[in-house]
Amino acid sequence: MIFAELFMTFFIIGLFTIGGGYAMLPLIQTQVVTVHQWIDEHTFTDIVAISQMTPGPIGINSATYIGYSVLEESGASQFVSILGSCTATIAVVLPSFLIVLMICRMYNKFKGNRLFDSVMGGLKPAVVGLIGAAAILLITPENFPHWTSWLLFSAAFIVSWIWKANPILVILAGGLAGFIIY
Numbered sequence: 001m002i003f004a005e006l007f008m009t010f011f012i013i014g015l016f017t018i019g020g021g022y023a024m025l026p027l028i029q030t031q032v033v034t035v036h037q038w039i040d041e042h043t044f045t046d047i048v049a050i051s052q053m054t055p056g057p058i059g060i061n062s063a064t065y066i067g068y069s070v071l072e073e074s075g076a077s078q079f080v081s082i083l084g085s086c087t088a089t090i091a092v093v094l095p096s097f098l099i100v101l102m103i104c105r106m107y108n109k110f111k112g113n114r115l116f117d118s119v120m121g122g123l124k125p126a127v128v129g130l131i132g133a134a135a136i137l138l139i140t141p142e143n144f145p146h147w148t149s150w151l152l153f154s155a156a157f158i159v160s161w162i163w164k165a166n167p168i169l170v171i172l173a174g175g176l177a178g179f180i181i182y
Contacts, residue, residue, distance in 0.1 A: 002070065002071065002074065002084070003083070003084065003087050005036065006067055006070065006084055006087050006088045006091065007087050007088070007090075007091040008091070009031050009032070009035075009036065009088075009091075010063050010067070010087075010088045010089075010091035010092040011091040011092070011094060011095060012031075013027045013028055013031060013059075013063075013092055014059075014091065014092040014093060014094060014095040014096055015095035017059070017130070018123055018126065018127055018130075019123075019126070019127030019128075019130050019131060020057065020059065020127075020131075021051075021057040021058035021059030021060065021061075021062070022058060022059075022130075022131045022134040022135075023059075023127055023130035023131050023134065024058075024059035024062070024092075024134075025048065025058070025059070025062070025133075025134035025137060025138075026130065026133045026134055026137055028044075028059065028062055028063070028066070029044055029137060032044065032066055032070075038066065038069075038070045038073075039066065039069065039070075041140070041142075042142055043069075045138070045140060045142045045143060047062050047065050047066060047069075048062065048138060049143075050065060051065065059092060060089060060092060060093060063088040063089050063091070063092040064085045064088060064089045065085070066088055067084040067085040067086070067087055067088025067089060068081045068082065068084055068085035069081075070084060070088075071083075071084035071085075072084075148181050148182075152174055152177055152178060152181075155174075155177075156170050156173075156174050159173075
């Protein structure tokens with residue numbers, strides 16, 4: 001039963017999310033924290049942090065981690081928990097794979113069609129809104145417990161936005177500053 005719930009939950013998240021992993025975060029949070037109550041808000045914040053540090057898209061990494069932890073916390077063996085991880089990961093990726101496959105096959109047929117171009121143009125503001133919602137969702141006391149966290153965030157934002165600094169150097173400098181401060 002839990003495998004079917006995991007699959008359907010993450011399949012629907014993958015199906016109705018356009019714009020990548022950060023756009024998925026509000027939907028994932030709603031489903032796994034509020035609707036199914038598989039994890040709490042603090043654990044979700046930790047999952048987002050871990051997913052950002054590991055290679056790969058954040059939405060897929062989150063699904064993988066949640067699929068594993070849901071089964072592990074229910075008392076399943078490590079092997080079954082890994083199957084839960086695979087189930088959630090495949091489910092969140094499958095809609096995008098199928099949609100891109102279909103679009104690739106149909107793109108030349110609809111290229112230049114006003115309705116198709118309008119739909120694609122209308123999706124852009126929706127994606128920006130979903131990414132903005134993800135950013136607002138992550139502004140919690142767990143992520144910003146002290147004024148120094150806001151200072152580090154502001155400095156990283158300014159250095160990245162205004163001076164177009166190398167993101168790897170910004171991450172390393174932020175990690176070093178955090179290590180020294182905390």
